[in-house]
Amino acid sequence: MIGLGTLINTVAIIFGGLIGNFTGKLFKEDQQHAITKACGISVLFIAIAGAMQGMMAIDGKNLVSGKSMLVVLCIVFGTIIGELIGIENGFERFGEWLKVKSGNSGDKEFVNAFVTASLTVCIGAMAIVGAIQDGILGDYSTLAVKSVLDFIVVAVMTSSLGKGSAFSAIPIFLFEGSITLLAKLISPIMTDMAIAYLSLIGSILIFCVGVNLVWGKTVRVANMLPGLIFAVVAVYIPGGII
Template sequence: MFALGTIINTVAIALAGLLGSWFGHLLKERHQSGLTVASGIAVLFLGISGSLEGLLAVAHGNLTGRNSMLLVISLALGTLIGELLHIEGWFERLGIWLREKSGNSKDTHFIDAFLTASLTVCIGAMAIIGSIQDGLTGDYRLLAIKSILDFIIILIMTSSLGKGAGFSAVPVFLFQGSLTVLARLIEPLMTE
C-alpha cells in the first residue's frame, strides 16, 4: 500500500493524542519522565547509527571519515531555507486554524502544545529518510519505528501540554505524505 508508513505514523500520533487527552491524568510525572528518557535514548542510538553509517567507513583496516562536508552543508542549507520560508510561521498559522476548527478556541495552551509536538515529530532524519524510503521502495520500517516513538512522545506531551499535541498528526501527514509522493514521482529518474 502506497504511503503506508505515513498512514501508520499519522494514526499513531492521533491515537496517542486521544489517549493522552482521556487518560493522561493517570500518567504520573515520574512515568512521563521515564518514558521520555527511554524514547530519547532510542532516538539517540538510531541517530548515531544512521550518522555513523553515512559518515564513517572502514577502509583497509582503518576507520575513515566521509561525507562530513555534506553534513555541514546540508545542516546550514536546511536551516537557511527553513528561516527564509519561515516554516515556523506556517506551523503557527496551521495551529491557529486547527484550534478554531476543532472547537478549542478557548484553549490557551493549544498553540504551544501543537507547535512543540509538531516540531518534535516532523523535524528529523527519521521523518525525511523514512518518507523517502517509503516512496522509493515501499519500505516503511523506519516510519513504523518512528510511529512507536512518536506514540510515546505525543502521549506524554498531550498529558502534560494539552490537546494541541495530538493535532500534530496533521502536519506529519502533510509533511511526510508530501515527501513520499515526491519520492515516488522522482523514482523513475533514480538509478540503482
C-alpha cells in the first residue's frame, strides 16, 4: 500500500507524544529541564556524526576534510532566503493556531515544542528517501525504521518540552505524504550524491536544533531550511562545489 510508511511514521509520533505526555507528569520541572538538555546533547552528537561522515574521508593513510564551500554556500544562501520568506514566523503562526484549536492556550512552551520537534523529525535524508521508496515501490521499510527513532525522540521531547511536540505528527504527515505522491517526479533528481549532500546539510541543521535545546532558542533553524534545496541544486552545478 503506497503511503503506508507515512501513516506508520505519523502514528508512531502520536503514540510517542501520548507516552511522553504521561511520563512527563512524573518529573518535576527541574528534572524536565535536565531531560531537555540531555536530549539536546544527544541530538548534537548525532548531528556531528552525520556531518563528519559527509565532510571527512580517508585519503591513503590521511584523514582529510572537504565540502566546506558546499556547507557555507548552502547554509548562508539558504538562511538568506528563509529570512526573506519568514519560514520560522510561518511555523510559529501555525503553532499558535494549533495551540488555540487544541485547547492548549495556557501552555507557554507549546509553540517552541511544536517547532523544535517538527524540525527534528522532518529534517534528514531518511524522510525524503523513505517517502520516495514508499511512493514508487510501496517499500515502507525506511520510514518504518525512522518511525521507531521518531517515537523515541518525540516521547522524550514531549516529556520535557510539552504537548506541542506531539503535534509534529501534522507536518511529518504533510511532508512525507507530499513526497510520496510526487515520488516519480522527484526520484530522478535524488541521485546518490544529492542524497549525500542533503544528508550533510540536514545534519548541520539538526545540530542547530540541538543547540536550541541545550542553550535555549538561539538559532532560527526553520529559516535555514532552503539550504536543503541548495544542497540538491549544488549537484547539478557544472564543475561542482567543493
